[in-house]
Amino acid sequence: MQFSSRLPIAVHTLLVIAVFKDQYKITSDFIAGSVGVNPVIVRNVLGQLKSANLVEVTAGIGGAALNRPPAEITLLDVFRAVEVDEDLFHFHEHPNPDCLVGKSIHNILGTKLDDIKKTAELQLKSITLQSLLDSLPNK
Amino acid sequence: MQFSSRLPIAVHTLLVIAVFKDQYKITSDFIAGSVGVNPVIVRNVLGQLKSANLVEVTAGIGGAALNRPPAEITLLDVFRAVEVDEDLFHFHEHPNPDCLVGKSIHNILGTKLDDIKKTAELQLKSITLQSLLDSLPNK
DNA sequence: ATTAGTTGTAATGTCAATACTTACAACAAA
DNA sequence: TTTGTTGTAAGTATTGACATTACAACTAAT
Numbered sequence: 001m002q003f004s005s006r007l008p009i010a011v012h013t014l015l016v017i018a019v020f021k022d023q024y025k026i027t028s029d030f031i032a033g034s035v036g037v038n039p040v041i042v043r044n045v046l047g048q049l050k051s052a053n054l055v056e057v058t059a060g061i062g063g064a065a066l067n068r069p070p071a072e073i074t075l076l077d078v079f080r081a082v083e084v085d086e087d088l089f090h091f092h093e094h095p096n097p098d099c100l101v102g103k104s105i106h107n108i109l110g111t112k113l114d115d116i117k118k119t120a121e122l123q124l125k126s127i128t129l130q131s132l133l134d135s136l137p138n139k
Numbered sequence: 140m141q142f143s144s145r146l147p148i149a150v151h152t153l154l155v156i157a158v159f160k161d162q163y164k165i166t167s168d169f170i171a172g173s174v175g176v177n178p179v180i181v182r183n184v185l186g187q188l189k190s191a192n193l194v195e196v197t198a199g200i201g202g203a204a205l206n207r208p209p210a211e212i213t214l215l216d217v218f219r220a221v222e223v224d225e226d227l228f229h230f231h232e233h234p235n236p237d238c239l240v241g242k243s244i245h246n247i248l249g250t251k252l253d254d255i256k257k258t259a260e261l262q263l264k265s266i267t268l269q270s271l272l273d274s275l276p277n278k
Numbered sequence: 279a280t281t282a283g284t285t286g287t288a289a290t291g292t293c294a295a296t297a298c299t300t301a302c303a304a305c306a307a308a
Numbered sequence: 309t310t311t312g313t314t315g316t317a318a319g320t321a322t323t324g325a326c327a328t329t330a331c332a333a334c335t336a337a338t
Binding site for chain 2: 001002003004005007008009011012015016019033034035036037075083086087088089090091092093094095096099100101102104105108109112115116119120123124127132135136137
Binding site: 143144179199200 | 295297298299304306307
């Protein structure tokens with residue numbers, strides 16, 4: 001099991017905007033050409049990024065732009081924009097409350113697994129769009 | 140998106156074996172009664188735990204037992220037994236190789252996301268079955 | 279105003295994974 | 309030989325990801 005490709009697609013989208021904003025008009029078709037997916041997928045992701053105030057999209061004539069400097073956009077911002085916030089692991093929903101293990105499992109295992117999620121979020125927060133831009137070759 | 144309930148179910152299963160091994164014969168029906176799922180689900184999970192050498196299951200007459208002391212079984216062992224090993228995030232598969240961003244995205248983002256996975260695995264490794272047993276009430 | 283190009287969104291289809299259930303052959307011990 | 313259990317296969321339902329088609333709403337330029 002793994003996360004959908006929406007985070008990678010969203011990051012790719014933001015990078016394209018940051019890199020090419022002065023050379024081209026950044027339409028969903030333009031982005032889709034770099035990402036390699038259907039333009040509708042890009043428009044949906046752009047809509048999520050827009051709801052999270054990460055980008056501005058101009059309806060009609062078209063064109064997307066970042067809403068903040070790349071140094072102030074973290075992967076956690078992007079992650080939260082495109083993925084629903086839920087527990088990392090799905091728990092079985094009917095453990096037996098009359099059993100010592102059944103009545104405790106959610107409590108004792110859930111807290112440990114929550115810690116793992118929190119650590120992952122901190123790591124996502126430490127990665128900025130700017131740091132990814134800096135990693136691009138000859139840029 | 141989240142992981143399936145197989146890890147929680149597997150941990151629950153191992154805890155039931157550890158706690159009740161001296162009082163009851165641990166059949167898939169017995170475990171299923173505590174976990175609250177169909178016995179076939181338990182048998183499938185037990186089969187995966189058996190393949191990973193974490194438990195012994197006696198066919199025919201029935202009964203499951205741990206193959207090592209609870210202090211020597213980590214959640215990473217269990218995780219690897221029940222989940223396939225793959226990247227945390229699914230990557231879009233056709234980025235444009237003629238685009239600066241498209242040709243680099245997998246490299247620069249993939250390594251960062253791999254680090255997150257590795258950290259999560261280290262955390263899973265630090266949690267033993269024994270530590271969960273110690274967290275159970277009045278045990 | 280009209281046109282051209284784009285966005286926003288709905289509807290639909292395909293595919294894969296999860297989870298549940300029924301069914302039954304293989305098995306081990308009494 | 310009987311009894312209870314395991315190991316698996318098969319079938320169904322549900323969900324989510326992703327792709328695609330279609331089109332109304334919108335904006336700027338002509």
